[in-house]
Amino acid sequence: MTLLDTLKRPEYTGENRCLPCTVVNAIVVVAVSLALGLLWIPAGVAVLALGALAVYLRGYVVPGTPSFAPRLVAAVGLAGVFGDDEDEPRQSDSLDANVDPEVMLSTLLDAGVLVDEPDGLFVADEVREEWESTMATLRKGSDDELATAVETAVPFDAEATPEYDGIGLHGPDLSVWLSRTQAIADVATLYTVVERGVDPAVALAATEPLRMFSEVCPACGGPVVETTTRDCCGGTASIYDSPEQDVLACEECGSVVYEFDEE
Numbered sequence: 039m040t041l042l043d044t045l046k047r048p049e050y051t052g053e054n055r056c057l058p059c060t061v062v063n064a065i066v067v068v069a070v071s072l073a074l075g076l077l078w079i080p081a082g083v084a085v086l087a088l089g090a091l092a093v094y095l096r097g098y099v100v101p102g103t104p105s106f107a108p109r110l111v112a113a114v115g116l117a118g119v120f121g122d123d124e125d126e127p128r129q130s131d132s133l134d135a136n137v138d139p140e141v142m143l144s145t146l147l148d149a150g151v152l153v154d155e156p157d158g159l160f161v162a163d164e165v166r167e168e169w170e171s172t173m174a175t176l177r178k179g180s181d182d183e184l185a186t187a188v189e190t191a192v193p194f195d196a197e198a199t200p201e202y203d204g205i206g207l208h209g210p211d212l213s214v215w216l217s218r219t220q221a222i223a224d225v226a227t228l229y230t231v232v233e234r235g236v237d238p239a240v241a242l243a244a245t246e247p248l249r250m251f252s253e254v255c256p257a258c259g260g261p262v263v264e265t266t267t268r269d270c271c272g273g274t275a276s277i278y279d280s281p282e283q284d285v286l287a288c289e290e291c292g293s294v295v296y297e298f299d300e301e
Protein backbone atom coordinates (compact mmCIF):
# COMPACT_ATOMS: atom_id res chain seq x y z
CA MET A 39 0.00 0.00 0.00
CA THR A 40 1.43 3.34 -1.03
CA LEU A 41 1.24 6.59 0.92
CA LEU A 42 -1.35 7.84 -1.57
CA ASP A 43 -3.54 4.81 -0.94
CA THR A 44 -3.44 5.48 2.79
CA LEU A 45 -4.52 9.06 2.23
CA LYS A 46 -7.31 8.12 -0.17
CA ARG A 47 -10.83 7.77 1.08
CA PRO A 48 -12.73 5.73 -1.51
CA GLU A 49 -16.00 6.32 0.35
CA TYR A 50 -15.83 9.99 -0.69
CA THR A 51 -14.01 9.78 -4.02
CA GLY A 52 -14.36 8.11 -7.41
CA GLU A 53 -17.91 6.92 -7.99
CA ASN A 54 -18.91 8.05 -4.51
CA ARG A 55 -17.61 11.57 -4.94
CA CYS A 56 -20.14 14.13 -3.84
CA LEU A 57 -20.07 16.91 -6.41
CA PRO A 58 -21.55 19.61 -4.16
CA CYS A 59 -18.94 18.69 -1.51
CA THR A 60 -16.09 18.96 -4.00
CA VAL A 61 -17.26 22.29 -5.39
CA VAL A 62 -17.90 23.85 -1.96
CA ASN A 63 -14.46 22.68 -0.78
CA ALA A 64 -12.71 23.90 -3.91
CA ILE A 65 -14.23 27.35 -3.32
CA VAL A 66 -13.10 27.31 0.33
CA VAL A 67 -9.55 26.20 -0.62
CA VAL A 68 -9.24 28.90 -3.30
CA ALA A 69 -10.61 31.59 -0.97
CA VAL A 70 -8.26 30.64 1.87
CA SER A 71 -5.22 30.45 -0.42
CA LEU A 72 -6.05 33.83 -1.98
CA ALA A 73 -6.37 35.42 1.46
CA LEU A 74 -3.05 33.89 2.58
CA GLY A 75 -1.43 34.75 -0.76
CA LEU A 76 -2.14 38.42 -0.11
CA LEU A 77 -0.06 38.17 3.05
CA TRP A 78 2.66 35.87 1.77
CA ILE A 79 2.48 34.37 -1.73
CA PRO A 80 4.31 31.06 -0.95
CA ALA A 81 1.80 30.32 1.84
CA GLY A 82 -1.10 30.88 -0.54
CA VAL A 83 0.47 28.62 -3.16
CA ALA A 84 1.15 25.89 -0.59
CA VAL A 85 -2.41 25.93 0.76
CA LEU A 86 -3.82 25.86 -2.77
CA ALA A 87 -1.67 22.85 -3.72
CA LEU A 88 -2.26 20.89 -0.51
CA GLY A 89 -5.95 21.75 -0.41
CA ALA A 90 -6.51 20.70 -4.00
CA LEU A 91 -4.63 17.44 -3.42
CA ALA A 92 -6.67 16.74 -0.29
CA VAL A 93 -9.99 17.37 -2.05
CA TYR A 94 -8.83 15.14 -4.91
CA LEU A 95 -7.74 12.29 -2.63
CA ARG A 96 -10.14 12.58 0.27
CA GLY A 97 -13.27 14.12 -1.24
CA TYR A 98 -13.27 17.13 1.06
CA VAL A 99 -11.11 19.07 3.56
CA VAL A 100 -13.66 21.08 5.52
CA PRO A 101 -14.80 18.78 8.36
CA GLY A 102 -18.41 17.66 8.11
CA THR A 103 -18.78 18.66 4.46
CA PRO A 104 -21.06 15.75 3.44
CA SER A 105 -23.62 16.82 6.01
CA PHE A 106 -23.83 20.46 4.99
CA ALA A 107 -22.65 20.86 1.38
CA PRO A 108 -25.70 19.21 -0.27
CA ARG A 109 -28.03 21.34 1.87
CA LEU A 110 -26.00 24.49 1.20
CA VAL A 111 -26.10 23.87 -2.53
CA ALA A 112 -29.83 23.17 -2.34
CA ALA A 113 -30.40 26.29 -0.22
CA VAL A 114 -28.79 28.58 -2.78
CA GLY A 115 -30.91 26.98 -5.50
CA LEU A 116 -28.13 25.12 -7.29
CA ALA A 117 -29.22 21.57 -6.53
CA GLY A 118 -30.42 21.13 -10.10
CA VAL A 119 -26.90 21.83 -11.36
CA PHE A 120 -25.67 18.69 -9.62
CA GLY A 121 -28.83 16.67 -9.28
CA ASP A 122 -30.22 16.48 -12.79
CA ASP A 123 -28.01 13.60 -13.76
CA GLU A 124 -30.12 10.60 -14.79
CA ASP A 125 -27.76 8.29 -12.89
CA GLU A 126 -28.15 10.29 -9.71
CA PRO A 127 -30.38 8.49 -7.21
CA ARG A 128 -33.64 10.35 -6.81
CA GLN A 129 -35.58 10.74 -3.63
CA SER A 130 -38.90 9.01 -3.69
CA ASP A 131 -42.01 10.90 -2.67
CA SER A 132 -44.60 9.37 -0.39
CA LEU A 133 -48.25 8.85 -1.16
CA ASP A 134 -49.83 11.19 1.28
CA ALA A 135 -53.41 11.31 2.48
CA ASN A 136 -55.12 13.71 4.80
CA VAL A 137 -55.86 11.21 7.54
CA ASP A 138 -55.40 11.65 11.27
CA PRO A 139 -52.57 9.27 12.33
CA GLU A 140 -54.64 8.19 15.36
CA VAL A 141 -57.57 7.26 13.14
CA MET A 142 -55.24 5.40 10.79
CA LEU A 143 -53.70 3.43 13.64
CA SER A 144 -57.01 2.45 15.21
CA THR A 145 -58.43 1.49 11.79
CA LEU A 146 -55.43 -0.73 11.04
CA LEU A 147 -55.70 -2.36 14.48
CA ASP A 148 -59.47 -2.92 14.11
CA ALA A 149 -58.97 -4.44 10.66
CA GLY A 150 -56.34 -6.80 12.05
CA VAL A 151 -53.58 -5.40 9.82
CA LEU A 152 -51.52 -4.44 12.84
CA VAL A 153 -51.46 -6.19 16.18
CA ASP A 154 -50.65 -4.48 19.44
CA GLU A 155 -48.39 -6.74 21.50
CA PRO A 156 -46.73 -5.97 24.84
CA ASP A 157 -43.40 -5.36 23.07
CA GLY A 158 -44.77 -3.15 20.30
CA LEU A 159 -46.81 -3.01 17.13
CA PHE A 160 -46.49 -5.75 14.55
CA VAL A 161 -47.94 -6.56 11.16
CA ALA A 162 -50.23 -9.57 11.59
CA ASP A 163 -48.60 -12.74 10.26
CA GLU A 164 -51.18 -13.48 7.57
CA VAL A 165 -51.14 -9.85 6.43
CA ARG A 166 -47.36 -9.93 6.17
CA GLU A 167 -47.52 -13.15 4.18
CA GLU A 168 -49.95 -11.67 1.68
CA TRP A 169 -48.15 -8.32 1.59
CA GLU A 170 -44.81 -9.96 0.83
CA SER A 171 -46.20 -12.32 -1.77
CA THR A 172 -47.91 -9.41 -3.54
CA MET A 173 -44.58 -7.56 -3.53
CA ALA A 174 -42.90 -10.67 -4.97
CA THR A 175 -45.43 -10.78 -7.82
CA LEU A 176 -45.09 -7.06 -8.58
CA ARG A 177 -41.30 -7.32 -8.49
CA LYS A 178 -41.34 -9.81 -11.38
CA GLY A 179 -43.31 -7.44 -13.58
CA SER A 180 -41.98 -4.82 -15.99
CA ASP A 181 -41.96 -1.10 -15.22
CA ASP A 182 -45.03 -0.70 -17.46
CA GLU A 183 -46.88 -3.37 -15.51
CA LEU A 184 -45.91 -1.72 -12.24
CA ALA A 185 -47.13 1.66 -13.52
CA THR A 186 -50.50 0.10 -14.38
CA ALA A 187 -50.64 -1.50 -10.93
CA VAL A 188 -49.96 1.87 -9.27
CA GLU A 189 -52.63 3.56 -11.39
CA THR A 190 -55.19 0.89 -10.50
CA ALA A 191 -54.33 0.77 -6.79
CA VAL A 192 -54.40 4.46 -5.88
CA PRO A 193 -57.83 5.75 -4.83
CA PHE A 194 -57.70 8.86 -7.04
CA ASP A 195 -57.44 9.77 -10.70
CA ALA A 196 -53.89 9.81 -11.91
CA GLU A 197 -51.79 8.57 -14.76
CA ALA A 198 -48.73 6.50 -13.93
CA THR A 199 -45.77 6.08 -16.26
CA PRO A 200 -42.27 4.66 -15.86
CA GLU A 201 -39.88 7.55 -15.16
CA TYR A 202 -36.20 7.54 -14.08
CA ASP A 203 -36.17 3.89 -12.96
CA GLY A 204 -39.32 4.51 -10.96
CA ILE A 205 -42.91 5.53 -11.47
CA GLY A 206 -44.17 9.04 -12.11
CA LEU A 207 -47.72 9.54 -10.93
CA HIS A 208 -49.50 12.59 -12.30
CA GLY A 209 -53.04 13.65 -11.61
CA PRO A 210 -55.07 16.82 -11.28
CA ASP A 211 -54.16 17.16 -7.60
CA LEU A 212 -50.68 15.77 -7.41
CA SER A 213 -47.49 14.96 -9.20
CA VAL A 214 -45.14 12.57 -7.44
CA TRP A 215 -42.30 10.26 -8.27
CA LEU A 216 -42.02 6.89 -6.55
CA SER A 217 -38.91 4.76 -6.61
CA ARG A 218 -39.56 1.26 -7.96
CA THR A 219 -38.94 -0.06 -4.46
CA GLN A 220 -41.51 2.21 -2.92
CA ALA A 221 -44.07 1.73 -5.69
CA ILE A 222 -43.94 -2.06 -5.20
CA ALA A 223 -44.30 -1.76 -1.42
CA ASP A 224 -47.09 0.80 -1.56
CA VAL A 225 -49.18 -0.99 -4.19
CA ALA A 226 -48.86 -4.21 -2.16
CA THR A 227 -49.96 -2.29 0.95
CA LEU A 228 -52.98 -0.80 -0.82
CA TYR A 229 -54.11 -4.22 -2.13
CA THR A 230 -53.57 -6.01 1.16
CA VAL A 231 -55.08 -3.36 3.42
CA VAL A 232 -58.10 -2.41 1.28
CA GLU A 233 -58.95 -6.10 0.98
CA ARG A 234 -59.48 -6.10 4.75
CA GLY A 235 -62.20 -3.53 4.51
CA VAL A 236 -60.08 -0.47 5.26
CA ASP A 237 -61.13 2.79 3.63
CA PRO A 238 -58.84 3.40 0.61
CA ALA A 239 -57.86 6.87 1.89
CA VAL A 240 -56.74 5.34 5.20
CA ALA A 241 -54.91 2.60 3.31
CA LEU A 242 -53.16 5.30 1.29
CA ALA A 243 -52.06 7.03 4.49
CA ALA A 244 -50.79 3.67 5.76
CA THR A 245 -48.42 3.12 2.82
CA GLU A 246 -45.53 5.07 4.31
CA PRO A 247 -45.74 3.89 7.95
CA LEU A 248 -46.17 0.27 6.88
CA ARG A 249 -42.89 0.37 4.96
CA MET A 250 -41.25 0.76 8.37
CA PHE A 251 -42.25 -2.87 9.02
CA SER A 252 -40.55 -4.23 5.87
CA GLU A 253 -38.27 -7.18 6.42
CA VAL A 254 -37.62 -7.95 2.75
CA CYS A 255 -36.69 -5.50 0.03
CA PRO A 256 -39.71 -4.76 -2.15
CA ALA A 257 -37.44 -4.39 -5.20
CA CYS A 258 -35.22 -7.47 -4.96
CA GLY A 259 -36.31 -9.55 -1.97
CA GLY A 260 -33.00 -8.96 -0.13
CA PRO A 261 -32.79 -8.34 3.62
CA VAL A 262 -33.77 -4.87 4.86
CA VAL A 263 -31.49 -3.35 7.51
CA GLU A 264 -31.36 -0.16 9.53
CA THR A 265 -28.56 2.05 8.24
CA THR A 266 -27.70 5.64 7.31
CA THR A 267 -27.39 7.28 3.90
CA ARG A 268 -23.72 7.63 4.68
CA ASP A 269 -22.09 7.37 1.29
CA CYS A 270 -22.74 11.01 0.71
CA CYS A 271 -25.10 12.12 -2.01
CA GLY A 272 -23.93 9.49 -4.47
CA GLY A 273 -25.20 6.46 -2.61
CA THR A 274 -28.70 5.78 -1.53
CA ALA A 275 -29.59 9.36 -0.71
CA SER A 276 -30.85 12.23 -2.72
CA ILE A 277 -28.97 15.48 -2.70
CA TYR A 278 -31.34 16.87 -0.06
CA ASP A 279 -30.61 14.26 2.57
CA SER A 280 -28.02 14.31 5.26
CA PRO A 281 -25.65 11.32 5.00
CA GLU A 282 -26.39 10.60 8.63
CA GLN A 283 -30.09 10.21 8.04
CA ASP A 284 -31.40 6.93 9.47
CA VAL A 285 -33.09 4.76 6.89
CA LEU A 286 -34.22 1.23 6.29
CA ALA A 287 -32.42 0.06 3.19
CA CYS A 288 -31.81 -3.16 1.30
CA GLU A 289 -28.52 -4.80 2.11
CA GLU A 290 -28.32 -6.24 -1.38
CA CYS A 291 -29.45 -3.53 -3.80
CA GLY A 292 -29.06 -0.49 -1.55
CA SER A 293 -32.50 0.92 -2.22
CA VAL A 294 -34.14 2.97 0.50
CA VAL A 295 -37.30 1.38 1.85
CA TYR A 296 -38.15 3.82 4.62
CA GLU A 297 -36.72 7.14 5.81
CA PHE A 298 -36.96 7.83 9.51
CA ASP A 299 -38.05 11.33 10.46
CA GLU A 300 -35.13 13.64 11.05
CA GLU A 301 -34.95 15.06 14.50
Ligand SMILES: [Zn+2]
Binds near residue numbers: 255259260289291
Ligand atom coordinates in the same frame (compact mmCIF):
# COMPACT_ATOMS: atom_id res chain seq x y z
ZN1 LIG B 1 -33.07 -4.81 -2.63
